[in-house]
Amino acid sequence: MFTGLSAFALTPLDDDRLDEHAYAKLITRLAGSGVDSIGALGSTGSYAYLTRGERARVAALAVQNAGDTPVIAGIGALRTRHVLEHADDAQQAGVRAVLLAPVSYQPLSDDEVYHLFERVTAGLSVPLVVYDNPRTTGFTFTDDLYAAVAKLPGVASIKVPPLPADPAIAHDRVTALRTLLAPEVTIGVSGDQVAAVSLRAGCDAWYSVIAGTLPDLALPIVRASSPVVAKAASDRLRPLFELFAAHGSLRVVAVIAEHLGLTGPACLPPPLRPLDAAAHHAVLQALATIDATPPA
Amino acid sequence: MFTGLSAFALTPLDDDRLDEHAYAKLITRLAGSGVDSIGALGSTGSYAYLTRGERARVAALAVQNAGDTPVIAGIGALRTRHVLEHADDAQQAGVRAVLLAPVSYQPLSDDEVYHLFERVTAGLSVPLVVYDNPRTTGFTFTDDLYAAVAKLPGVASIKVPPLPADPAIAHDRVTALRTLLAPEVTIGVSGDQVAAVSLRAGCDAWYSVIAGTLPDLALPIVRASSPVVAKAASDRLRPLFELFAAHGSLRVVAVIAEHLGLTGPACLPPPLRPLDAAAHHAVLQALATIDATPPA
Numbered sequence: 001m002f003t004g005l006s007a008f009a010l011t012p013l014d015d016d017r018l019d020e021h022a023y024a025k026l027i028t029r030l031a032g033s034g035v036d037s038i039g040a041l042g043s044t045g046s047y048a049y050l051t052r053g054e055r056a057r058v059a060a061l062a063v064q065n066a067g068d069t070p071v072i073a074g075i076g077a078l079r080t081r082h083v084l085e086h087a088d089d090a091q092q093a094g095v096r097a098v099l100l101a102p103v104s105y106q107p108l109s110d111d112e113v114y115h116l117f118e119r120v121t122a123g124l125s126v127p128l129v130v131y132d133n134p135r136t137t138g139f140t141f142t143d144d145l146y147a148a149v150a151k152l153p154g155v156a157s158i159k160v161p162p163l164p165a166d167p168a169i170a171h172d173r174v175t176a177l178r179t180l181l182a183p184e185v186t187i188g189v190s191g192d193q194v195a196a197v198s199l200r201a202g203c204d205a206w207y208s209v210i211a212g213t214l215p216d217l218a219l220p221i222v223r224a225s226s227p228v229v230a231k232a233a234s235d236r237l238r239p240l241f242e243l244f245a246a247h248g249s250l251r252v253v254a255v256i257a258e259h260l261g262l263t264g265p266a267c268l269p270p271p272l273r274p275l276d277a278a279a280h281h282a283v284l285q286a287l288a289t290i291d292a293t294p295p296a
Numbered sequence: 297m298f299t300g301l302s303a304f305a306l307t308p309l310d311d312d313r314l315d316e317h318a319y320a321k322l323i324t325r326l327a328g329s330g331v332d333s334i335g336a337l338g339s340t341g342s343y344a345y346l347t348r349g350e351r352a353r354v355a356a357l358a359v360q361n362a363g364d365t366p367v368i369a370g371i372g373a374l375r376t377r378h379v380l381e382h383a384d385d386a387q388q389a390g391v392r393a394v395l396l397a398p399v400s401y402q403p404l405s406d407d408e409v410y411h412l413f414e415r416v417t418a419g420l421s422v423p424l425v426v427y428d429n430p431r432t433t434g435f436t437f438t439d440d441l442y443a444a445v446a447k448l449p450g451v452a453s454i455k456v457p458p459l460p461a462d463p464a465i466a467h468d469r470v471t472a473l474r475t476l477l478a479p480e481v482t483i484g485v486s487g488d489q490v491a492a493v494s495l496r497a498g499c500d501a502w503y504s505v506i507a508g509t510l511p512d513l514a515l516p517i518v519r520a521s522s523p524v525v526a527k528a529a530s531d532r533l534r535p536l537f538e539l540f541a542a543h544g545s546l547r548v549v550a551v552i553a554e555h556l557g558l559t560g561p562a563c564l565p566p567p568l569r570p571l572d573a574a575a576h577h578a579v580l581q582a583l584a585t586i587d588a589t590p591p592a
Contacts (some may be wrong), residue, residue, distance in 0.1 A: 016377055048401035049375040079345040080566035081312055103401070105344035105432050106546055106568060116567040136401050138434055250402055270376035271412040272402060 001070045001096055002129065002157035002186040003204045004036030005222040007211035008044040010250075010257055011058055012267035018054050020061060022263045026212075027065035029262070033215035036205075036222075038066050039099065041074035041090075043136055044209050044250055048076065048103060049269040055086055059093035070096035072129060075120070076103045076137075083120055091126055097156065098124065101131035104138040110145050117149045127156035129207075133190065134161060147180040155185060159207045162191025163198045170194070170201035178202070192218075192249065193241035196234035200227045209249040210240065213256050220295065236293050239286035243279070251275050255283040297366045297392055298425065298453035298482040299500045300332030301518040303507035304340040306546075306553055307354055308563035314350050316357060318559045322508075323361035325558070329511035332501075332518075334362050335395065337370035337386075339432055340505050340546055344372065344399060345565040351382055355389035366392035368425060371416070372399045372433075379416055387422055393452065394420065397427035400434040406441050413445045423452035425503075429486065430457060443476040451481060455503045458487025459494045466490070466497035474498070488514075488545065489537035492530035496523045505545040506536065509552050516591065532589050535582035539575070547571050551579040 007030050012022040030038050040062035041047035041055055050058065062071045073095040075086035083100065090098055100120060102113040121128055130149055134140045141149075146158060158181070163170040177187055188205030189198035195206045199222065211218035217237060224230035243252045250268065255275055257263040266274055275283065303326045308318040326334050336358035337343035337351055346354065358367045369391040371382035379396065386394055396416060398409040417424055426445055430436045437445075442454060454477070459466040473483055484501030485494035491502045495518065507514035513533060520526035539548045546564065551571055553559040562570055571579065 043402070102567070105399070106339070106544055107431065108567060109569070111572075112567045112569050115569060119566070135403065248402055270415070271398070271404060271408045273405070273408050273411060276407075 001037050001072070002127070002188065005211055005218060006037040006039050006072065006188065006205055006207045007033070007035040007215050007218070008039035008042040008207060008209055009062070009212040010253060010263065010267060011041065011045040011047070011050065012257065012263035013269055014264045014267070016270065018057060019264065019267065020057070022267070023058065023061050024065045026257070026262055027062050030212065030215055031065065031067045031069040034219060035069065035211055035215050037070045037072055038062060039072050039074070039207060039212070040095070042099060042207070043133060044212055044253065045074065046269050047074040048136070052082070052085055052089065056089035056093065059090045059095055063094040072097040072099050074099045074101070074131070076101040076131065078103050078105050080116055080119055083116070084123065087120060087124060091124070095126065097127045097129060099129040099131045099159065101133055101137050102139045108139050110142060113139060114145060114148055117152055121152040121154050124154050127154050129157045129159055129188070130155060131159045132161055143176070143180055146177070150181045150185045157186040157188050157205060159188045159190055162194045163189055163201060163203070165194050165197055167197055167201060170197050174198070174202035192237070192244065196221050196230040200230065209244070209253060210237065213253045213260070213262070217290065233295070236290055236295070239289045243283055243286055247275055247279055252283055255280050256287065259284060259287065297333050297368070298423070298484065301507055301514060302333040302335050302368065302484065302501055302503045303329070303331040303511050303514070304335035304338040304503060304505055305358070305508040306549060306559065306563060307337065307341040307346065308553065308559035309565055310560050310563070312566065314353060315560065315563065316353070318563070319354065319357050320361045322553070322558055323358050326508065326511055327361065327363045327365040330515060331365065331507055331511050333366045333368055334358060335368050335370070335503060335508070336391070338395060338503070339429060340508055340549065341370065342565050343370040344432070348378070348381055348385065352385035352389065355386045355391055359390040368393040368395050370395045370397070370427070372397040372427065374399050374401050376412055376415055379412070380419065383416060383420060387420070391422065393423045393425060395425040395427045395455065397429055397433050398435045404435050406438060409435060410441060410444055413448055417448040417450050420450050423450045425453045425455055425484070426451060427455045428457055439472070439476055442473070446477045446481045453482040453484050453501060455484045455486055458490045459485055459497060459499070461490050461493055463493050463496060466493050470494070470498040488533070488540065492517050492526040495526065505540070505549060506533065509549045509556070509558070513586065529591070532586055532591070535585045539579055539582055543571055543575055548579055551576050552583065555580060555583070
């Protein structure tokens with residue numbers, strides 16, 4: 001469950017209410033695609049914007065529609081009390097693992113983050129993925145904190161921020177991370193644009209945004225017969241990765257999901273807004289360019 | 297209401313539940329201190345960590361215990377829907393103004409933040425203070441965005457991040473800000489350590505952390521007979537300001553409130569933690585140093 005391709009699904013809204021029908025369809029489609037796990041309520045799943053009730057419902061829908069594909073659900077919140085509530089709800093729904101980022105308002109100390117993970121893991125009956133995403137949480141893990149948190153009971157994987165694009169530097173970084181972690185703790189990368197490089201550098205998993213909407217374009221990177229083929233499969237997606245960098249991956253995959261008929265046109269929670277017409281058009285053009293490029 | 301000293305109160309918890317008795321006492325004490333307004337549910341009031349029910353209750357308690365002192369209540373949240381709910385609740389409670397920061401998880405665009413403020417101000421019957429705090433929100437206003445948001449109906453004041461400590465540079469910055477804003481929109485500063493400089497530089501208000509717990513030490517800075525006296529009143533507090541920089545002002549004022557018997561020992565919402573013994577001791581030593589320093 002903590003290796004290979006984990007596809008992080010959008011949580012589509014319709015008029016600012018959970019679009020349960022669209023979500024169930026998204027999850028069913030992912031389960032049929034052959035991904036190794038489904039990430040519900042990740043950053044791409046807008047977990048931070050949703051109420052407790054909405055999150056409990058999303059976790060339940062994910063499990064009900066994922067078949068045999070294991071579901072990992074995000075449980076992050078600003079307040080520890082609420083993290084524990086989300087953990088209870090997610091486990092009640094039957095998720096196979098939870099994902100926790102140290103979401104911050106007041107900048108947190110390493111000690112505060114360690115105690116958060118200690119408190120949460122003490123009460124879990126499923127494994128936990130440590131989620132390090134400084135861009136959204138405002139918190140940056142040190143290597144010492146990785147090592148300390150990874151020793152807590154049930155910690156199964158660490159989802160690290162994008163690694164350097166240079167293969168040699170990425171390899172050195174993964175090697176350094178390995179020395180911090182017990183062998184059973186996997187290293188997963190976010191940052192779709194560096195997934196191929198990161199897997200080649202030794203990462204065990206790719207916690208993927210694009211796989212949540214376009215699993216058939218992400219799987220060739222993970223299942224490639226050689227690093228050269230994986231790189232070609234990744235290079236093919238470059239037009240989208242450039243738009244991810246310009247607009248945020250969430251807003252871009254929301255356009256794609258709408259274009260594919262998977263969601264309505266305003267599926268993100270305000271204040272997040274759909275891309276403007278020019279950016280929307282650029283996303284569709286990128287998709288057309290990818291379609292016109294032969295697969296690796 | 298949008299000039300002079302605004303005292304931002306802690307929202308004390310007890311065993312992770314709202315300590316209503318302590319909060320009512322804090323507000324009564326502030327109202328009796330002579331501050332110009334009371335800030336409820338600011339960053340110092342842990343608004344971002346509290347539930348809708350807790351926030352509605354805090355707003356009501358603030359209004360009920362503030363007497364004639366106007367209450368400004370924070371309404372920020374990650375999702376626009378929740379901001380609007382907090383605005384309704386705060387107005388129902390009788391607050392005289394609201395304070396809104398563009399709290400972020402996904403980094404927000406200027407356009408998204410503008411539309412957030414447009415949406416919220418359209419439904420308000422009380423004035424709004426624009427709250428710019430990049431350290432907690434992850435969002436940085438441009439001057440163009442200040443100018444655009446300040447034109448929205450009911451925008452009464454902008455709470456800006458700490459100005460430069462150099463008086464001439466601070467003065468230039470306030471002068472530049474003035475050119476962006478209608479004359480009736482006041483400029484208030486956060487960053488207690490630069491309050492004296494900022495008021496001298498032309499700021500109209502000080503949105504103050506320390507005044508929420510030690511109003512008698514903050515008022516002399518605002519009411520000083522001359523800039524020299526204000527600077528001396530500010531310099532006297534330097535031992536505390538250094539601890540604010542080291543540990544975050546919220547954790548420091550929590551120690552002071554406990555020391556004064558205003559709150560219990562663990563009044564912050566986890567994952568925030570009380571300062572450790574050494575830092576706690578340093579806060580008490582700073583208070584003793586200030587006590588031993590003659591007032592300006």
